[in-house]
Amino acid sequence: MKRFELTLTKGFLMSLMMVLMVGFFTSCSDDDDEQLTGVCTVAGRVVDGDGNPIEGADISIVAVGYALPQAKGKSDAAGEYKMVVKEATATLVVTAECEGYRSSSMTLSNIPFTGGDLESLGVASITAEDLILPPK
Numbered sequence: 680m681k682r683f684e685l686t687l688t689k690g691f692l693m694s695l696m697m698v699l700m701v702g703f704f705t706s707c708s709d710d711d712d713e714q715l716t717g718v719c720t721v722a723g724r725v726v727d728g729d730g731n732p733i734e735g736a737d738i739s740i741v742a743v744g745y746a747l748p749q750a751k752g753k754s755d756a757a758g759e760y761k762m763v764v765k766e767a768t769a770t771l772v773v774t775a776e777c778e779g780y781r782s783s784s785m786t787l788s789n790i791p792f793t794g795g796d797l798e799s800l801g802v803a804s805i806t807a808e809d810l811i812l813p814p815k
Contacts, residue, residue: 714744714768715768715795715798715799715800716742716765716766716767716768716799716800717767717792717795717799717800717801717802717803718763718764718765718767718801718802718803719763719764719767719771719790719792719802719803719804719805720761720762720763720764720803720804720805721740721750721760721761721762721763721764721771721773721787721805721807722759722760722761722762722804722805722806722807723759723760723773723806723807723808723809723810724754724757724758724759724760724809724810725738725754725758725759725760725775725777725809725810725812726758726809726810726811726812727780727811727812727813727814728811728812728813728814730809731758732754732756732757732758732759733754733758733775733777733780733812734754734755734756734757734758735753735754735777736753736754736758736760736775736776736777736780736810736812737751737752737753737775737776737777738750738751738752738753738754738760738762738773738774738775739751739773739774740762740764740771740772740773740774741771741772741774742764742766742767742768742770742771743768743769743770743771743772744768745766745768749764749765749766749767750762750763750764750765754775754777767790767792767800767803768790768800769788769789769790769792769800770786770787770788770789770790771786771787771790772784772785772786772787773785773786773787773807773810775810775812776812777812779814779815780812780813780814780815781812781813781814781815782812783810783811783812783813784810785807785808785810787805787807790803790805791803791805
């Protein structure tokens with residue numbers, strides 16, 4: 680029988696709590712309205728405290744109002760990532776985790792969607808600031 684362990688980092692739990700709280704308050708104020716989403720391409724880099732790229736960092740992107748990530752991926756040899764979030768809201772939380780480092784998160788707010796209508800926010804493409812992972 681295989682045994683599985685789930686390790687949750689403090690940074691991920693803090694990000695998840697923030698997303699759930701914002702989603703709760705959003706849902707309380709929009710009683711019957713379904714949240715509009717759009718498609719957003721998010722690009723960025725994961726680096727250490729000296730600005731060196733971190734390869735293989737796990738990246739997850741959660742749209743505010745959702746409990747689970749809408750996109751997951753890894754950083755490449757240059758520390759870069761690029762992901763498409765198909766159900767993006769106007770605020771996204773990007774989290775990076777890598778063995779030997781503490782996790783780090785950032786909130787991307789007021790995403791500039793274009794081409795939206797009554798059923799969709801439209802599309803957006805953004806480049807996030809570097810996510811800096813401090814050593815453990």
